[in-house]
Amino acid sequence: MLKALFGELPAIASHRGWPRVEVGSGTWREIGAALREGKLDLLAEWGDASAIHCALFEPATRGVQIASLDARSGSAPSLAMFHPPALRLERTIAELFGIDIVGLPDQRPWLDHGRWTVRAPLARAPASREPPAEYVFLRTEGAGLHQIPVGPVHAGIIEPGHFRFSASGETVVRLEERLGYTHKGIEKSLTGRTLEEAARIAARVSGDSTVAYSLAFARAVESALGLEPPARASWLRGVMAELERIANHLGDIGAICNDAAFAMLHAECGMLREQTLRCCARSFGHRLMMDRVVPGGVAADLGPQGEQAIQALLERLRREFPELIELYDNTASLQDRTVGTGVVKAALAATFAAPGYVGRASGRAFDARSVLRYPPYDSAPVEMVVREEGDVDARVWVRILEVKCSIAWLEKAIAAPPQGPVRLASPDAPGATVESTTLVEGFRGDILAYVRLDAGGRIARCHLRDPSWLLWPLLEAAIEGNIVADFPLCNKSFNCSYSGHDL
Amino acid sequence: MRRRLVKNLLGEPCSEALEPGTCAELETLGSEFRGALERRLGRSLAIREVDAGSCNGCELEIHALGNVFYDLERFGLRFVASPRHADVLLVTGPVTLNMREALERTYAATPAPKWVVAVGDCAAGCGVFEGSYACVGAVSRVVPVDLVIRGCPPTPLELLRGLLRLMS
Numbered sequence: 001m002l003k004a005l006f007g008e009l010p011a012i013a014s015h016r017g018w019p020r021v022e023v024g025s026g027t028w029r030e031i032g033a034a035l036r037e038g039k040l041d042l043l044a045e046w047g048d049a050s051a052i053h054c055a056l057f058e059p060a061t062r063g064v065q066i067a068s069l070d071a072r073s074g075s076a077p078s079l080a081m082f083h084p085p086a087l088r089l090e091r092t093i094a095e096l097f098g099i100d101i102v103g104l105p106d107q108r109p110w111l112d113h114g115r116w117t118v119r120a121p122l123a124r125a126p127a128s129r130e131p132p133a134e135y136v137f138l139r140t141e142g143a144g145l146h147q148i149p150v151g152p153v154h155a156g157i158i159e160p161g162h163f164r165f166s167a168s169g170e171t172v173v174r175l176e177e178r179l180g181y182t183h184k185g186i187e188k189s190l191t192g193r194t195l196e197e198a199a200r201i202a203a204r205v206s207g208d209s210t211v212a213y214s215l216a217f218a219r220a221v222e223s224a225l226g227l228e229p230p231a232r233a234s235w236l237r238g239v240m241a242e243l244e245r246i247a248n249h250l251g252d253i254g255a256i257c258n259d260a261a262f263a264m265l266h267a268e269c270g271m272l273r274e275q276t277l278r279c280c281a282r283s284f285g286h287r288l289m290m291d292r293v294v295p296g297g298v299a300a301d302l303g304p305q306g307e308q309a310i311q312a313l314l315e316r317l318r319r320e321f322p323e324l325i326e327l328y329d330n331t332a333s334l335q336d337r338t339v340g341t342g343v344v345k346a347a348l349a350a351t352f353a354a355p356g357y358v359g360r361a362s363g364r365a366f367d368a369r370s371v372l373r374y375p376p377y378d379s380a381p382v383e384m385v386v387r388e389e390g391d392v393d394a395r396v397w398v399r400i401l402e403v404k405c406s407i408a409w410l411e412k413a414i415a416a417p418p419q420g421p422v423r424l425a426s427p428d429a430p431g432a433t434v435e436s437t438t439l440v441e442g443f444r445g446d447i448l449a450y451v452r453l454d455a456g457g458r459i460a461r462c463h464l465r466d467p468s469w470l471l472w473p474l475l476e477a478a479i480e481g482n483i484v485a486d487f488p489l490c491n492k493s494f495n496c497s498y499s500g501h502d503l
Numbered sequence: 504m505r506r507r508l509v510k511n512l513l514g515e516p517c518s519e520a521l522e523p524g525t526c527a528e529l530e531t532l533g534s535e536f537r538g539a540l541e542r543r544l545g546r547s548l549a550i551r552e553v554d555a556g557s558c559n560g561c562e563l564e565i566h567a568l569g570n571v572f573y574d575l576e577r578f579g580l581r582f583v584a585s586p587r588h589a590d591v592l593l594v595t596g597p598v599t600l601n602m603r604e605a606l607e608r609t610y611a612a613t614p615a616p617k618w619v620v621a622v623g624d625c626a627a628g629c630g631v632f633e634g635s636y637a638c639v640g641a642v643s644r645v646v647p648v649d650l651v652i653r654g655c656p657p658t659p660l661e662l663l664r665g666l667l668r669l670m671s
Binding site: 111113115116117118121152153155156157158159160180181182183184185186188189197200201204205206207208210251264267268270271273274277281287288290323327330331497498499502 | 504507508517552553554555556557558559560561562563564565566567569570571572582584585586596597599600601602603604605609630631632634635636637638655656658
């Protein structure tokens with residue numbers, strides 16, 4: 001399909017790695033049709049001052065392609081017309097870049113709540129503000145329906161967002177999300193920055209995935225500049241990425257059980273999570289390992305003390321984690337809450353190219369580490385976990401098994417550390433525009449990074465697509481027909497990032 | 504499960520299983536805190552956390568205060584679900600313009616006497632998001648702040664230390 005659509009078109013020379021081509025609006029619509037027919041997956045769609053880009057994945061050939069459509073006229077045809085997962089992405093492109101998306105099925109703004117000082121902040125000429133129109137939620141009609149508005153300030157220690165439930169008795173008829181509360185203007189902030197400054201911002205898109213974001217950003221920069229980080233740096237990146245995955249999965253497995261009123265597993269998992277974070281602090285000098293992965297390599301090497309700390313952690317996990325899994329598996333009251341709850345159907349997961357454990361719990365066999373193999377996973381492969389049921393239980397199991405896989409991967413890695421430098425010297429300015437796109441598997445799912453550097457080596461455009469963009473809409477689908485009281489459970493089993501989505 | 508419960512009941516409490524240094528520090532912090540708390544508010548301090556646009560890094564560490572190692576509740580500190588029940592607002596993030604009103608309304612809903620603690624480098628200044636069209640910046644530009652706990656993110660121990668400063 002990629003060949004049929006783009007085979008004849010010349011790849012843009014400045015874009016390294018996967019090919020990027022410029023297409024006309026006719027081909028753009030054909031992309032829409034191919035997405036609708038399920039022949040391609042939409043990985044991302046993002047705007048630029050004078051264009052719209054989309055990243056496509058073809059499952060049959062494992063090919064990735066970037067397509068760009070000229071939008072200098074100020075308008076572009078919609079892909080969401082054909083393919084609903086593009087809807088929020090295009091609403092965002094419209095409001096951030098001031099591009100008129102023709103045929104966009106939902107014209108309401110998404111991240112722009114009418115409170116910023118400018119309109120279309122990323123357009124070539126941002127406009128001044130006119131009074132915002134009132135945000136109208138979708139209508140629900142029927143006898144006895146009532147609405148429950150929740151947020152943006154939630155009851156727990158979590159990020160802000162608004163949920164509008166329409167319920168019939170206890171059953172959720174429709175959930176409509178309204179996000180954008182944590183929009184920090186990250187993409188605009190990144191523009192014009194040096195690599196060093198931009199790396200610090202990229203590390204703070206979503207704090208729980210800081211290693212994965214730093215890695216996605218660094219790999220995109222390195223690919224654009226044609227750099228290859230030293231072997232030991234790639235190895236250290238893998239170690240950090242897997243530690244981050246373990247810490248997050250442990251925290252979430254516990255939190256899901258807590259939302260099903262089983263506090264004991266929450267306490268036990270919380271303990272293992274804390275020990276993992278302390279191990280990270282001892283090994284890399286920061287509990288979340290923020291700013292440790294940088295373009296060109298890593299900023300912290302692992303000493304003998306750190307290696308010992310990781311080994312001790314792995315032994316502890318090997319000893320204690322199986323007992324907790326057994327407890328999860330054998331507690332009927334817990335299974336009663338998680339099995340059959342919040343089902344994401346396989347077809348829907350496939351349509352949305354559902355990233356991470358949500359996709360893999362609904363039969364979508366995609367893990368960027370295995371499917372698009374990047375260092376260090378090209379030489380040290382990691383096992384992919386796939387389940388079919390698509391409920392909360394399946395998502396918990398995918399995470400449980402992924403913790404095990406990560407432990408096994410780390411054990412192997414720690415046993416054979418490559419030696420040598422961990423960071424390249426600061427790169428020279430490229431002298432011309434260079435760009436690249438990469439995909440990295442964070443704990444939540446694949447993170448896409450597109451980076452374009454100007455001749456001086458500063459960021460001309462950087463787009464970071466969080467997996468949550470494609471997961472939030474699925475949460476709306478998963479909760480339908482479930483009871484309101486199961487929402488926290490479903491929500492936690494997704495654990496979407498607000499900050500990563502809102503940018 | 505029975506085996507695990509018995510093991511946990513008969514074993515040493517996990518909150519003591521900290522490394523030396525850290526443990527002692529935590530304990531002193533705890534008793535000092537208790538003294539200050541009892542003078543001010545009897546034996547409890549209710550905290551409402553408000554994320555005003557953080558990257559969620561601060562939330563992870565605030566969450567960690569509740570795990571068995573730090574076990575915040577043994578010092579009489581607890582997180583509550585509503586600002587109406589709170590004595591302290593723990594605010595994170597570079598206050599986005601989209602969250603500004605929600606923060607103001609949360610503050611207004613908190614009964615006096617109340618304290619505001621700005622947590623993290625974003626809440627203290629604006630962090631790496633300085634100059635953005637979508638951020639107000641420091642929490643103190645929106646609501647009066649009594650204490651700032653810096654860090655990106657601050658560790659659970661730094662958070663505990665900070666909360667103690669608020670009370671003394």
